[in-house]
Amino acid sequence: MRSAAEHLAQVLALVREPEFEAVPLGEALGRVLADDVRAAGAIPPFDNSAMDGYAVRGADVATASEAAPVGLAVIGESAAGHPFAGSVAPGAAVRIMTGAPVPAGADAVIPQERVAATATSVLVDAPAPLGAHIRRAGEDAAPGDLVVPAGAVLRPRHLAAAASSGVSQVLVTRRPRVAFLVTGDELVAPGGALGPGQIFESNATYLAAALEALGAEVVPLGTVGDRGADVLAAVRGASADLVVTTGGASVGDHDPVKEGLAPAGVDFRNVAIQPGKPQGLGRVDGIPVVCLPGNPVAVAVCVELFVAPAVRTMLGVPEPAWEPRGALEGWRCPPGREQVMPVVIASEGVRPATSGGSGSHLVARLAAADGLARVRADADEVRAGDIVAVRRFTA
Incomplete structure (x- = not known):
């Protein structure tokens, strides 16, 4: 494997x-x-006021106090998009609004709540430090x-x-175009009526959402029945940077993906993980194809491990790290295969999301998981306190 x-x-x-x-x-x-x-x-491109108030010359109010306030003549107004055209002369002030350019000659802004003002004058009872309430040009970025x-x-x-x-x-x-198809005569669209031996189809819903979340341009190819020729026709008709299939990739008598794509150049073999063992990989008429198992949890695991990194590679996005976390409780592992376990992630550690382990069919329980834990292939169990590699879902 x-x-x-x-x-x-x-x-x-x-x-x-x-x-x-x-x-x-x-x-x-x-x-x-x-x-x-x-x-x-420069950002901002000019000195501007951080407050509604009055633009003044600091030297004019340097001696201002409650006992001896300083009066200034209001000679105009500076508003956002409508700057004062003149200069602030000694003994003068300009009414100014937040974001408005600070007029020439002024070197401080006094908030309006700190003064007594009329339409033509303002009374200041405290000094204004140099640069007070002024946002400087280039302060955010040069x-x-x-x-x-x-x-x-x-x-x-x-x-x-x-x-x-x-x-x-x-x-x-450029967003990669990722097409997908699902296979199985037993599949019924959600909301339909189930017949004998049928199940609701969830992989298409998952893949469409996961691929979009990863940043791909999603190309649904629909649900294909259990005929290899139909699978091959769907893949050959795809205009995509990558095609993902689900189901029909194992060694059974009704595995249409393998039947249709193996002769066209796709290599089918087992991968030493659980869930997700049977997989295929190759090109059909130059189109990259990744074939995943059909069980929903296996699909989710394989998207996180293989499809998501492929999409990120085409987007130029680095792969998120797996982090060490302690197991809060123990569980069994399949010998000889790396286990990928859906887990609940807490500040103190991780625990399996379900009591059923990493069974590939437990899709209803997948919603309880926050991410995945990876357990080495040479381990047959995880004990409470053991360290495992953990990552939150990326799709």
């Missing part, structure tokens, strides 16, 4: 390197930035400063910072 690490290396060798495209900021949410965003100019680094997954705060830098579009990695 191939190890999980060996299988992952083979998966990553199939997929393309990141590709790039420029998109407007309005279309960049969730995309991966491919080039640094730097400030085109021209050329790094604002958003390449590799960032763009969130609203990143887009706001880019817009403040004067940027209207950004270079991002």
